[in-house]
Structures are given as structure tokens and as C-alpha cells.
Amino acid sequence: MLALTIRFGSVYFKKGRKMKRLSLVVALLVLLSLTATAQDSVTLTILVEQGGFWLQEAAAAQFEEETGHTVEFVNVPYGSVFDRLSAEMATGGGAFDVATIDVVWMSHFAPFAEPLDDLFTDEVVGDLFPSLVADAQIGGAYIGMPTWANTEIIFYRKDLWEDPDEMAAFEAEYGYPLAPPTTWQEFDDMAQFFTRDNDGDGEIDMYGTDVKGGVADFEWMIAVLQAGSPGVVLDAEHNIIIDNEAHVAGLEYYISHHCDMDVAPPNVNEIDWGVAENLFYQSQTAMFRFWGHAYRLTRGDSPIADLVGAAPMVAGPGGVGAIPGPWFNIVPKTSENKELALEFVQYLYDNNSLGIEAPLGLAARKSAYAEYADVEGFENLNPLLETLDSPQTIGRPAVADWQQIADEILGPIGTDALTCEEDPAELLAWGREQLEGMGYE
Amino acid sequence: MKASLAERATLFALVTLIVVVYVFPYAFLVSTSLKPPADALAIPPTILPQRISLENYSNIATFPSVRQSFANSLTIALLSTLITISLSVPAAYAVARFASMAGKIFLIAVLITRLIPPVSVGIPLFAIMRSLGLTDTHIGVALAHSTISVPLAIWLLASFMEGIPHELEEAARVDGCSRFGALFRIIIPVAAGGIAVTSVFVFLASWNEFLFALLLSSTSVKTAPIAIAEFRTQYGIQWGTMTSLSVVFSFPVIIFSLLMQKRIVAGMTMGAVKG
Structure with missing residues (x-):
């Protein structure tokens, strides 16, 4: 496009000042539009453990394709998710736009997490296992969106x-x-x-x-x-x-x-x-x-x-x-791309079933499990669904x-x-x- | 005086015991890496593999990020060694040659920094590096590693330099050499063995370091120890892959140490004899 514009300018260069000016304006507009596109494209940085990468990779790729934004996963060992996020919390750092964390860390990171109450509509709550809805709340506010649940x-x-x-x-x-x-x-x-x-x-x-x-x-x-x-x-x-x-x-x-x-x-x-x-x-x-x-x-x-x-x-x-052993997506309050991060968390929820094809084969939504429950090779999903949906499946206390x-x-x-x-x-x-x-x- | 047979036998037994104690963990690591993944967790565990399998090694190729992490480790370790030696040689020289009270206090202060657990300075260091825009850069991690290595290097090098006779340097000065000239032309070549030993220790410290590398790296400069630790997941440890990677990870250091062996021994001997 840029090459065409330059050529366009050179062709008309000799045909008078008006045309020259016009071609320059067009070239400028094209350049501006290119710059604007570059500025609008944001890189979201997601802190994950290996499982979080596997289960969200497909949805993230689809998100990139649909929105033009980039999703970059920072993949660290299991216990290091806690260490990295703690360092961010202690220093007020904004390195991560989303962090995928184990349920047992929810209380610890609650003060650092953006409330997600707006994402928890009745429809969303109805499609999540009761224990996950309970675990997603700390102090009465939803701070994490379940991304998968295992048990x-x-x-x-x-x-x-x-x-x-x-x-x-x-x-x-x-x-x-x-x-x-x-x-x-x-x-x-x-x-x-x-x-x-x-x-x-x-x-x-x-x-x-x-x-x-x-x-x-x-x-x-x-x-x-x-x-x-x-x-x-x-x-x-x-x-x-x-x-x-x-x-x-x-x-x-x-x-x-x-x-x-x-x-x-x-x-x-x-x-x-x-x-x-x-x-x-x-x-x-x-x-x-x-x-x-x-x-x-x-x-x-x-x-x-x-x-x-x-x-x-x-x-x-x-x-x-x-x-249950669920993992949640939280948006750190320090994220510089908070709005897009929330959009991404919502997108991951909407496309939760994409994770089931990944090596761990897990999801958080009942509908995602139900979608695959009768597919050959996924015979574990009905037992998982039934166990996770049982009233006596209860999360660990949300204490720091x-x-x-x-x-x-x-x-x-x-x-x-x-x-x-x-x-x-x-x-x-x-x-x-x-x-x-x-x-x- | 020649040692008696009994004394030699005792000495040999002691040396063998020490070697076994030191070598066993590594031998077990190699042995586990050669077991099929299922056998790595067998109960009761076996020291030697019942079946030899290279599956764990062939699996390494399926993790492309691991290769990059090895390159990052090498770059960071070399950078850290360069920074540390560049800072420590002049510092150690000054301490060794000007045996003032300030020098002694400096040495003790340097030692005190070694006594502070790295975990307690991890977050402040992270904040500093972030404010300097050095997180997720090779130089940032190398600088962080140098904060661990510089004190040790100064102590080691100071003891080596104290062993170099003053007369050598004085002769150079008489011949018209400046103090820096004497440092570079006389002291450093003579202390080369000591510098080599120190470099090995500094390189190893950076090569194996985990915490600072974890805090300061994201995607671009992830080091091998972190990449290896990723095989410890929430549901268990993939022993086969971890051990094979650890064996591969140890090769450069083993080769480097073997190549430097003569210099290391010479350097250690030199540090032990003061002129």
C-alpha cells in the first residue's frame, strides 16, 4: 500500500503542484493510518503455568486473529506463578495484564485484583459449578473468572x-x-x-x-x-x-x-x-x-x-x-491495558470449550464439558461433570x-x-x- | 617420609567415600534420565535402569523454548562473568595493595552482602531493574547475578593478589610502568590462574541461579533452570524430562571445568602460598 502511494506520487509529480500536493497528502494519510493501526494493536501479557498455557493457547490464538491484538504468555513453573505475581504486587508493577492463578492463591492476590463483578451475569453464574462461583469471590466481590476446573x-x-x-x-x-x-x-x-x-x-x-x-x-x-x-x-x-x-x-x-x-x-x-x-x-x-x-x-x-x-x-x-482444583483468570489492578484485559478474560470464558482439545482437556463451564461429554476419548468428562456439580464438592476456605x-x-x-x-x-x-x-x- | 600401606589404604578409602558421596547424586540423575518415563517413578526405586531408553532425551527436541533458554543461560553467565571480573579485579587489587583500615572495612562490608539471603533483596532488585527498564533483558539478569558474585570474587581475587610479591610490581614501576600499567601488565597475567578459578565460580553461580532469573525474565531471556523447573507442574514432576534436561544442562559446565582444570589447580595452589 505504501509502495503504491509513493509510486502514485512520483507519477503525478511532474503534472503540477496541485497533484504533487495531493499525492503527498495521500501518502501522509496512508502513513498515518499505518501508524494508527500499529498503535491500536496491543500486546496483552498473560502470566501462566504450563497448564494455563495449554488450555488457553487456542482461545488466545483465535482472539489474536479476531481482534488484531497480540497475546503473549509468560510461562513459569507452578510455584513461580505465586512468586512472580507477588513481586508485581509488592512493587506495583504492571508487567501482566492477566494472571492465571490457582484457587489457593486467590485470597492472597485479592487486594491486587480488579473486581470482575460485571462479568458474572446470571447466565455466567448458571453455567459454572457452584464451588467455582463460591471460590471466585473474595470479600463479596468476584475477582477471578474460572478458566478450568479439575477434581x-x-x-x-x-x-x-x-x-x-x-x-x-x-x-x-x-x-x-x-x-x-x-x-x-x-x-x-x-x-x-x-x-x-x-x-x-x-x-x-x-x-x-x-x-x-x-x-x-x-x-x-x-x-x-x-x-x-x-x-x-x-x-x-x-x-x-x-x-x-x-x-x-x-x-x-x-x-x-x-x-x-x-x-x-x-x-x-x-x-x-x-x-x-x-x-x-x-x-x-x-x-x-x-x-x-x-x-x-x-x-x-x-x-x-x-x-x-x-x-x-x-x-x-x-x-x-x-x-475442586480450579484456576482463575485475574486482572491485576496495575495492568496498563485493563479494558482489553477484561475483554480477553470474557473472551476466554466465551470460548472456554477450546481448552478441552488441549493436553489437559479441561474447562470451567458446565456447557463446555457437556459439549464433549459424549465424544469418544472424553469419557472422563461425565464423571468430572457429575463430581464437580455435586453439592458436597466444596472448595478450600478462602483464607490467605x-x-x-x-x-x-x-x-x-x-x-x-x-x-x-x-x-x-x-x-x-x-x-x-x-x-x-x-x-x- | 613415605606413608605406610595402612595410611595409604585409609586415605584411599576416605577419598573413595568422598567421591561416592559427591558423585552419587549426579550418577543417579544420569541413571534416571536413561530410564523409560514410567520406570523413573517405580517403587521401590532402582539405582540402575532396568531398561535403557533415550526417550527422555529425544523428548527434549519437542520443547523448542528449552533450546533458547540454554542460549540465554550461556549469554547471561558469560556477561555476568565479564561484569564481575571487570569490577572485582581492580577492587581486589586495591584491597590487596593498600592494606588500610578502609580496605579492611570494605572487605568486611563486601562479605556482609554475601550474608544477606538473595530472596530478601529479590523484590527491591526487581523494582530497581524495572525502573531502569532492564527487566527481561540479558544485561539486567547478568547485573543481578553480578550482585551475588562480586563479593565472592573480590574475596577470592584479593587472596590471590596478596600472594603476588610486591617486588614484581615495584620492578615494573621502576622501569616506568604506571600503577594501572603494572596491574594490567604484571598483576593480571601473574594472577591469571586465580582469575580463571574465580571466573569458573562466577560462571557457575550465574549458570545455576534461579530466583533472580525468575523475577527478572519473562519471555525473552528465560534461563535454563527456569525452563527445567517448568516440568514440575501442579500434578507432579516429570522426572524423566527434567533429569535428561539437567544432564544436558550440566555438560557445558563439566566440559568447561575439565578444560580449565589445570588452571584451576594452579590458581588454587597459588592462592594458598603467600610471598
Whole structure:
């Protein structure tokens, strides 16, 4: 365009001053329009962890194409999202226009985040899982838009659960048909049924399930919700409930697979999420509770690669329950492109389902999960949908010192309980004392 | 006096023990990188791979940003080494040659800066760099790394320079050399071994540094330690990829150290003997 204009000017240069002037004006206008276009195009900088990049990359590319703006992801390790954003908050920096953060950091960054109340219309709230709507608010204001939600569901071996001989043997022993477990009792029965010494050498070759002592600070909380607690550790008003009946029942249930039933590998403290996943995919456990995204990431070289089934999380006396692990997009108050950043957050919400095709295969909207629920290869989405939509799926308390509570109270309680020598109720009473020491009542 | 067989055997056993203690973590790192991804998390863990696989290494090619991060690390480490040595050599020379009270106070003050945990100066440093427009630039990260290295370099170089006889410098001065001339023509060549040792330490400090690089980089100058740490996600650690990258990351330093080995040993010996 610019080249054409210059040529246009040179052609008419000799035909008088008027034409020369006209051509110069035209050239100037073209130059101005080019400059204006360059100025209007804004680069939005988004702070993400690897998952945030994967799940939002497609929507961001589409946003760039539709608007002409540029989206630049700053991809950092998981814990460094917190460090980078904390540095920005402490110095009032405006390096990021949007940050995708873990739910456990929401309270910490709330003073630094732009309110997003205008984005939460009735339609938006209706299409989000209740726990996500609750987690998005700090102090009564919406500060983060959910971008994806994950939670633990049941993974099981289809080749075992659908084997006619196994089915017959199980029904004969327990009096009901073998199917993915839906309750604590069924889970226990199946865990015991599949714990086996196949070669008779006195060593267990396959355990029914696992107990993840390496992430004890998180895992026993799930059983607490299934036991019917209105929340974990603190209630909605941040009063201490760590020693209520449901917490005791949940902790007892959590340790029972290791202490009473012996249906899990004994080295519980070495088992974190990564190890548990490996045990299952190397067919050393028959079923396990794990984050729903793993279904889509099954390794091709696993001996059970095509044999994995997914089911909703089991119900305890209080119903199906789990702890959601959502991530939220927040707009830092210091962003220099706040308006466009808000527009981008809205765009990510509108195009939430694009993330489902990404490696983690997750989204935040019910409609996004529903859109893919019946598609082959996405069999984990209905269980995820059902678990996330359950009333007993409740987020962790939105308190700034949650991580400290998890590290210094919940982790030690879980670890001590797994020694099988401590009384859960006494451990939880100790937990109350510690919380009181932190100023909770 | 010749050591007895028993003494030599004890010494050999001690040396072997020390080598094993130092080498084992690295050997385990290499071993893990050669295991198929599923075996990296096997319980119980095995020290040696049951099956050898190069899958973790071939996976590296699928992360193009990792290659760029290695180049960034190299650029930043070299820049940081250059800045640190340029600042530390004159400072150490002054401290070594003018043994005044001010010099001693300066040395102690320099040492005190080493005692401050880097994490406590991370945010102020970030604010300064941002106000100077140096965030996400090679020079910004290199300068930040130099704040860690300069104190150590001054101490090391000062001890090396104290070992150089004054007479050498005085002879040069008698022959008409200026003080700077003596520094560049006499002191620096003689202290080359010490400077080499210091350069290795400075290079390594920058090569491995994580916190400042994390705070000061965004997309353009992300260093390898940060790129490697990205494989620690919210759901676990990708041990296979991380260990293979770490092995590759360690190669330049190992090669560099082997090449510099003679100079390092010579430099260390020189620092130990004062004239």
C-alpha cells in the first residue's frame, strides 16, 4: 500500500503542484493510518503455568486473529506463578495484564485484583459449578473468572471390572454386581476383592487401591466432604470445624485402607500423585482416585493403555464429594491495558470449550464439558461433570494463610494418622489448638 | 617420609567415600534420565535402569523454548562473568595493595552482602531493574547475578593478589610502568590462574541461579533452570524430562571445568602460598 502511494506520487509529480500536493497528502494519510493501526494493536501479557498455557493457547490464538491484538504468555513453573505475581504486587508493577492463578492463591492476590463483578451475569453464574462461583469471590466481590476446573474422580481397570469371571466371583462374594464403585462400602469391597497375591509367593502383586500419604494435606480432606462436613477445616464464616464429626469420620476412612484393610501399598508416605498414577498405569493398583485430566494423558506404553475406565467420585454418608482444583483468570489492578484485559478474560470464558482439545482437556463451564461429554476419548468428562456439580464438592476456605494451614496442620495430621498409632479425634483436637493459635475461633 | 600401606589404604578409602558421596547424586540423575518415563517413578526405586531408553532425551527436541533458554543461560553467565571480573579485579587489587583500615572495612562490608539471603533483596532488585527498564533483558539478569558474585570474587581475587610479591610490581614501576600499567601488565597475567578459578565460580553461580532469573525474565531471556523447573507442574514432576534436561544442562559446565582444570589447580595452589 505504501509502495503504491509513493509510486502514485512520483507519477503525478511532474503534472503540477496541485497533484504533487495531493499525492503527498495521500501518502501522509496512508502513513498515518499505518501508524494508527500499529498503535491500536496491543500486546496483552498473560502470566501462566504450563497448564494455563495449554488450555488457553487456542482461545488466545483465535482472539489474536479476531481482534488484531497480540497475546503473549509468560510461562513459569507452578510455584513461580505465586512468586512472580507477588513481586508485581509488592512493587506495583504492571508487567501482566492477566494472571492465571490457582484457587489457593486467590485470597492472597485479592487486594491486587480488579473486581470482575460485571462479568458474572446470571447466565455466567448458571453455567459454572457452584464451588467455582463460591471460590471466585473474595470479600463479596468476584475477582477471578474460572478458566478450568479439575477434581479427583475414580479410575479403574475396565479389563478387570468387565471380566465375566471377575464379575461372577465378586457377585458371589459380596452379593451385588461388580460395577465402578459409587459408595464408600462398594469402594472398600472392591479394593479388598482386587488386592491379590497372584503367584502365591506371599507378596501382594496388585493392590485394590492406594493411599497417597505424600499429599496427605489434601487427600483426607476429600473424605471429610464425603462424610458430610459443610466445609474443610473452617466453615463459610471461617470458624473452626476441623474437629467436627465429619472430619473424624473422614480421617478414619482415609487411613482405613492402609491401617485396617491393607488394600494399599504399605509405603504410603512415598506415594504422592505422580507415584500413585504410575502404580495404576503399571497395573499395580486396580483402581485409584485421581485428577480427572489424567484420563486423556494415558501413556501409550502403559500395559493398560486402552483399559482405563473413569467414574464419578464415590459417595460417603454425605454424598459424592471432592475438592475442586480450579484456576482463575485475574486482572491485576496495575495492568496498563485493563479494558482489553477484561475483554480477553470474557473472551476466554466465551470460548472456554477450546481448552478441552488441549493436553489437559479441561474447562470451567458446565456447557463446555457437556459439549464433549459424549465424544469418544472424553469419557472422563461425565464423571468430572457429575463430581464437580455435586453439592458436597466444596472448595478450600478462602483464607490467605491456607497454605500454612495445609503444610503445618493438615499434612502432619494426615501423616501421623497414617502411622495407625494415633487417635484421629485427638489429632484433630490438636489441629483445633493450632488453628486457635493462628487466630481462628 | 613415605606413608605406610595402612595410611595409604585409609586415605584411599576416605577419598573413595568422598567421591561416592559427591558423585552419587549426579550418577543417579544420569541413571534416571536413561530410564523409560514410567520406570523413573517405580517403587521401590532402582539405582540402575532396568531398561535403557533415550526417550527422555529425544523428548527434549519437542520443547523448542528449552533450546533458547540454554542460549540465554550461556549469554547471561558469560556477561555476568565479564561484569564481575571487570569490577572485582581492580577492587581486589586495591584491597590487596593498600592494606588500610578502609580496605579492611570494605572487605568486611563486601562479605556482609554475601550474608544477606538473595530472596530478601529479590523484590527491591526487581523494582530497581524495572525502573531502569532492564527487566527481561540479558544485561539486567547478568547485573543481578553480578550482585551475588562480586563479593565472592573480590574475596577470592584479593587472596590471590596478596600472594603476588610486591617486588614484581615495584620492578615494573621502576622501569616506568604506571600503577594501572603494572596491574594490567604484571598483576593480571601473574594472577591469571586465580582469575580463571574465580571466573569458573562466577560462571557457575550465574549458570545455576534461579530466583533472580525468575523475577527478572519473562519471555525473552528465560534461563535454563527456569525452563527445567517448568516440568514440575501442579500434578507432579516429570522426572524423566527434567533429569535428561539437567544432564544436558550440566555438560557445558563439566566440559568447561575439565578444560580449565589445570588452571584451576594452579590458581588454587597459588592462592594458598603467600610471598
